[in-house]
Amino acid sequence: MPVFWKHGFSDTSLQDLERATGVNKSGLYAEFRDKEDLFVECLRYYLATQEKRGLLTQEPLGWRNIETFLKNGPHNTAQQRGCFSVSSMREFAILPDEAHAIVAQNRATIKRLLVKNIQAEELTMDPEAVAEMVLVFFSGLCIEHNLKSGKNSSTRKIENLMKILRGERGVR
Amino acid sequence: MPVFWKHGFSDTSLQDLERATGVNKSGLYAEFRDKEDLFVECLRYYLATQEKRGLLTQEPLGWRNIETFLKNGPHNTAQQRGCFSVSSMREFAILPDEAHAIVAQNRATIKRLLVKNIQAEELTMDPEAVAEMVLVFFSGLCIEHNLKSGKNSSTRKIENLMKILRGERGVR
DNA sequence: ATCATATGGAACTGATCAGTTCATAACCAT
DNA sequence: ATGGTTATGAACTGATCAGTTCCATATGAT
Numbered sequence: 001m002p003v004f005w006k007h008g009f010s011d012t013s014l015q016d017l018e019r020a021t022g023v024n025k026s027g028l029y030a031e032f033r034d035k036e037d038l039f040v041e042c043l044r045y046y047l048a049t050q051e052k053r054g055l056l057t058q059e060p061l062g063w064r065n066i067e068t069f070l071k072n073g074p075h076n077t078a079q080q081r082g083c084f085s086v087s088s089m090r091e092f093a094i095l096p097d098e099a100h101a102i103v104a105q106n107r108a109t110i111k112r113l114l115v116k117n118i119q120a121e122e123l124t125m126d127p128e129a130v131a132e133m134v135l136v137f138f139s140g141l142c143i144e145h146n147l148k149s150g151k152n153s154s155t156r157k158i159e160n161l162m163k164i165l166r167g168e169r170g171v172r
Numbered sequence: 173m174p175v176f177w178k179h180g181f182s183d184t185s186l187q188d189l190e191r192a193t194g195v196n197k198s199g200l201y202a203e204f205r206d207k208e209d210l211f212v213e214c215l216r217y218y219l220a221t222q223e224k225r226g227l228l229t230q231e232p233l234g235w236r237n238i239e240t241f242l243k244n245g246p247h248n249t250a251q252q253r254g255c256f257s258v259s260s261m262r263e264f265a266i267l268p269d270e271a272h273a274i275v276a277q278n279r280a281t282i283k284r285l286l287v288k289n290i291q292a293e294e295l296t297m298d299p300e301a302v303a304e305m306v307l308v309f310f311s312g313l314c315i316e317h318n319l320k321s322g323k324n325s326s327t328r329k330i331e332n333l334m335k336i337l338r339g340e341r342g343v344r
Numbered sequence: 345a346t347c348a349t350a351t352g353g354a355a356c357t358g359a360t361c362a363g364t365t366c367a368t369a370a371c372c373a374t
Numbered sequence: 375a376t377g378g379t380t381a382t383g384a385a386c387t388g389a390t391c392a393g394t395t396c397c398a399t400a401t402g403a404t
Binding site: 006007008009010011081086087089090091092093094100103104107125126129130132133135136137138139140141142143144146147148153156157160161164 | 178179180181182183253258259261262263264265266272275276279297298301302304305307308309310311312313314315316318319320325328329332333336
């Protein structure tokens, strides 16, 4: 998964995957139909492990969960930057439909969780609308993790967004 | 450029580029050092043409320009989805440093233009902070253009963001 | 200890990759 | 027309690609 994550589908060779897994081609092809299948299963695994982190289900629901989601959702190691799912979106043109379906379904789940957390706060805005915006913001943060802009930059942006969402006007 | 845009660097072959340009390999290599160089020049060309659209320099400066930037910046044809520059960010790990520098510089320019437009409005918030948020939002919109979520979805998100930015509370 | 069954590595397939070479063909000013 | 330049086409590198085959080596049960 980290190899696909960093290099993308096309730039990852079976040789790379052998090295990364320590499993020979024979073993890989015994377990997975082909390279596409292997990628899709990585995507599934990634989303399953992310879901287990439960960033958006901590009680009490509310802004705090959303801030944690934005701050700790995207990864920032040398091998894994941003979100594997968001990165995969850039490759949809060359990925099987299955990948598209998996990502779309996961995004729907996240949006539902976001809505719940927003509803927990008392808000005049439509929770659906806010959830959609937060998700766009999350996608943007993830893809921008590929820049060398440092972590401070990212947290500053998140905190400014949260100030607005929390209704505190006057960011400066 | 459209081929690189849609398929990414690694999944684009010289044969694809011959077909798309109508120029033979000999001609391509006479003009460009290698595939990386060709990609970088595509990126340069893309950003130059985008700059010429002047989405953020129409007078009078203000929210209207920013809304237009968010709505018309990302492309939405079969071959070209989102923004070539944002899509390229996902591939930084396998792209030459030059690509990174070009994108970083262009983003700095856009941020500067965003700040100018925000300053034109009277705002209690820090224009820099708002500009950064708008840019993250733009990146998110671009990468999400790879989803099949339709144009309505995108414009709705933009309009909700603009409502918040314009200070109209109560989106619903 | 023996045999059947998994699991492993290594060699091989044909296709495609980026990049080079070179001979031919088009072109253009004189 | 002619000579010099430039662009083009096609063949050719050596490497790498995804995927397959096959044999040797473990492994496990009896």
